[in-house]
Amino acid sequence: AQSVSQHNHHVILSEAASLELGCNYSYGGTVNLFWYVQYPGQHLQLLLKYFSGDPLVKGIKGFEAEFIKSKFSFNLRKPSVQWSDTAEYFCAVNPTSGTYKYIFGTGTRLKVLA
């Protein structure tokens, strides 16, 4: 069955620390990959996406992610987090054929201490 795993459920960091959130998926075909962010009390917003080409993609607010096809991974990184990055982060995959159904991970809650 198709699934997305986010291994870190809760992460606490101090400001300026580096961040890496893991995401692995299981799907045999071609997928689009996304990271969404949900700030407290708000809806999900797109952070970055990968469709094809350069496997290192850059998103908003200094975030980036690397697609490693052989590992079925799409890890999110940021060199130096800020207090305002406190949010929940969701990895999602979307097959490029068939139902185009989104499959979300269970999310990672990030708390950045000022």
Added chain:
Amino acid sequence: EAQVTQNPRYLITVTGKKLTVTCSQNMNHEYMSWYRQDPGLGLRQIYYSMNVEVTDKGDVPEGYKVSRKEKRNFPLILESPSPNQTSLYFCASSLRRRESTEAFFGQGTRLTVV
């Protein structure tokens, strides 16, 4: 402004009283879907629609109905709500093209069933 609009944002209702949560998008997207978000479970898809008059069950469809009579609207209907449907609900829409499947989310509807 491109957006997905959900109403209401907050709703408290009693067990068994039918309710409808509306969702409307102004981006001419073919694909629309409903999710519920529960702590520790991430987003789970309830129903989706690939176009007008085409709907299908997601992962947790029990107790919900949907309809897609127009491209822009995708209401979620709870015929007889129960307390286990207390949750945060999100509507989302996207195109069904390989390189344009970014999902746009509504602001969410927080439903409490007592």
